[in-house]
Amino acid sequence: MKSLIVKRSVVIDGHKTSVCLEDAFWRDLKEIARTQSVSVATLIKGIDQVREGANLSSAIRLFVFDHVRTYGANGATRQDKAPDLAAQELA
Secondary structure (H helix, E strand, O other), X not given: OOOOEEXXXXXXXXEEEEEEEEHXXXXXXXHHHHHOOOOHHHHXXXXXXXXXXXXXXXXXXXXXXXXXXXXXXOOOOOOOOHHHHHHHHHO
């Protein structure tokens, strides 16, 4: 039986780490990044910078959940959520 958890490596501030998420969360994270015109890596870096104590995988799940809850699952989104997280990388 294939695992529902997908493990991927990401680089945050030059440090490689692995993130384990269900495939549905990876798909939603990619879609959020696409609609916000940022890379998945930039989005994850922003999530990492603002998380409060949770491990990175949990913080990503909460971010995706909050985004879907706030903006809907139909792809509707405002342009002020993820870019603010991504702007930290450019500063």
